[in-house]
Amino acid sequence: MLNYVWGVEIKMSKHKGRGLFASEHIKKGDLLIVEKAIAVGSQKSDGLGYSFSGDKKNLYDVHDMSHMNQVCNLAKVTSLRGVEAMRVSTLYDGTKKALKCPPITLFTERHYNRDEVPDLSVAKLQRIVALNTFSKQVGTDGKINQMFCLKSYLNHDREKNLDIVEPVPNVNMMHAARDIEKGEELCIDYAAGLTDEAERNEKLEKYGIVEGSHCVEVEEEEVEA
Numbered sequence: 001m002l003n004y005v006w007g008v009e010i011k012m013s014k015h016k017g018r019g020l021f022a023s024e025h026i027k028k029g030d031l032l033i034v035e036k037a038i039a040v041g042s043q044k045s046d047g048l049g050y051s052f053s054g055d056k057k058n059l060y061d062v063h064d065m066s067h068m069n070q071v072c073n074l075a076k077v078t079s080l081r082g083v084e085a086m087r088v089s090t091l092y093d094g095t096k097k098a099l100k101c102p103p104i105t106l107f108t109e110r111h112y113n114r115d116e117v118p119d120l121s122v123a124k125l126q127r128i129v130a131l132n133t134f135s136k137q138v139g140t141d142g143k144i145n146q147m148f149c150l151k152s153y154l155n156h157d158r159e160k161n162l163d164i165v166e167p168v169p170n171v172n173m174m175h176a177a178r179d180i181e182k183g184e185e186l187c188i189d190y191a192a193g194l195t196d197e198a199e200r201n202e203k204l205e206k207y208g209i210v211e212g213s214h215c216v217e218v219e220e221e222e223v224e225a
Contacts, residue, residue: 004034010101019155026180033174037146041069070129081117087149089118093127107150157187
């Protein structure tokens with residue numbers, strides 16, 4: 001499945017790290033992104049401990065069965081050294097490095113130079129999964145972890161301007177929640193659906209976010225190129 005993207009570009013955020021921005025004037029309800037998860041893992045509540053413990057020292061320890069499934073699935077996909085590997089290689093992996101903004105076409109087209117695809121070690125994939133996964137509860141005793149490449153560039157803002165729906169399993173459709181001006185940063189609420197402040201703060205703390213921060217991509221450090 002090819003991703004669909006309209007009216008979106010990747011640029012450096014004014015506040016921190018990279019982000020997605022409107023390249024066109026967007027009207028409320030416009031469909032901007034359709035993306036399929038590149039790696040998915042699931043588990044029941046009696047599985048191994050959840051990796052996002054909030055402890056920075058253990059942030060990269062993928063000891064959750066769901067995350068281990070993701071790493072294995074991602075390793076299979078990237079071992080083919082196709083465009084998926086190139087997309088994954090652009091995601092933040094926790095190391096200090098100059099941040100580059102890939103062209104949006106990397107995520108919508110399959111044209112690439114195979115010689116430019118970097119080698120991705122299991123350790124690197126493990127860090128990428130830990131830092132770029134979105135989790136959701138399934139019923140009362142399970143959860144699904146999904147990793148999307150383009151969605152990982154979206155920063156957090158409680159006053160989000162994107163709505164996300166999942167019409168079929170592991171596919172996200174992102175619509176404008178309101179009119180968006182050209183050049184405005186596109187943001188989602190990392191704690192969407194939670195209204196209790198304590199629960200919101202607990203979830204956002206796992207990403208290093210203090211509520212009230214504006215459009216922060218917490219997983220990336222701002223580094224001079």
